[in-house]
Amino acid sequence: MERKYKYVTLFACLLAAVVVTLGAYTRLNNAGLGCPDWPGCYGFLTVPDEHHEISAALQAFPDSEIEHGKAWLEMIHRYFAGTLGLVILSIALLALRRQTEKPLPLKLALSILVLVVFQALLGMWTVTMNLQPFIVMGHLLGGFSILTLLTLLYLRLNNQFVFTEEPKIRRQSRILFIALGALIVQIALGGWLAANYAAPHCVGLPLCQNIELFSLESLFHLPVGAANYEYGVLPFETRLSIHFIHRVWAMVTLVFLGFAACRVVVAAQSDLFKNAGRIVLFLLITQVSVGAAIVHWQFPLHLTLFHNFMAAMLLIATVRLCYLARCKA
Template structure:
């Protein structure tokens, strides 16, 4: 059994990781991803250049990227928060290793999270030094989602939540939940690809695109993952048909995700007696409907910042709720009749 401080820190870290990811979305959506053209500092400093002399020196060192103080601070605040999160995760790993004999503390997940957060830092550096390369930006987003999910799993495990209620579940429910979670992850990746390629407003109407159900789209060009180095991807490099292809794919994925999650919700609410699972079903149903509505609003309202950030946040909440479902199902016994 983990010590109380460990369980509390795991929960705090999970919530903090969610906040860091939402701040990252805000940075990306305000075009501040290159607010500091170097890493880990900002124009070679630990803080954004403020004085006239510091700004002059920074502009001389990085003539291709003049100082924009507001964007620089957005980027640096995100880095500071990510650094604090990394320290939390390292503390969890050290604590797990220290207490593994005394309390039987599991060390695999905390240590893996330490490795993941180091890899996230590398992706963060590449995001800047490779000038917002879409595959790196998408990978950074997925790494953040994985960090949140695993920290939440750790928090649920160490706090003893969602344990067995004595109810039995059908064998296939676990497999279906895993499949729906995979659909959600793929859709999050598509959302990251859409954002990284500045394709969110490739279509400004809904449900049609440019007044057509299937406008001209270049799928071959839209999903090229690697285009070499030395390219500045800020504001995107794809032409409109390629961006339309990305937008259409994301829309199709949204419909598939909506149907998959609602199908799972319907099963949980009509076929399952376990109160915890039914409550999770209600939460899932509400989140997927809100998320779908936010996606439509982004298009019709031309990507307002508040709605765009909320779209990122609710996507993560949807994933966390799916992880909660998977964790809960793991702690339910199978119905012998379903074997």
């Protein structure tokens, strides 16, 4: 039973990674409003394609234009997200059933379930509030949080793989958690950048063209009061400033996380910790390089999608390293 539970949790981790990637792909293709309602699409469980279905959809939503490609992207994302929700529900129910014998991490499983329910609400509000940036960023962070907590649950179920406790590594845990905090801030900044369609407003390396327009004050110009937020509503200088802050904090994250991972690799005695630190370093260097390449090649879609995916992989690799540094053999 416990082994099956681990397999279900691992499947949920992989499915969450797919859902996060599909969400990024949907956002990058400007398909977030591909279906103007929720949870269906123009009142149907699939994208309407028959003549009578299209007629009914246009009558129900006269201000919308059916774009089948975007609508299917949105619905496929919802199908996968819904499947993930059901898998997480099964994880929570199995944890509840096992409390009388060899208990499973119930609090963590229930926390993930609550987060999934809130994430579904954010998904609904994303559509009904026409891509309001605060909601879009929250939805993105919710997806990353679910993936992270599922990874943490899987790690807790596999404590037996930590064969040794190294005091030198435990002493690095504080700087590791500071670096993790810096990474979380960077991911949030990336979500805010994406939610406000700010990527193309800062071209050139290492500084933006028109960098003289950068203003800390403009960062407090919030996107509120619009009827529709698709393609962004903030002025050019605000979006340029958002993007530039994301770049600056990327360097801060590079320094903190790179330093912390290097200290683990140098101090570690076992291959377990050395390899965990090396994985973080590899993903970190790759992520920074991909970010620079995206700007250099003018924001190609698939490279930008890979940048989103790598952010998720870097986050769970860092969480794993922090967990290993803190847990006891």
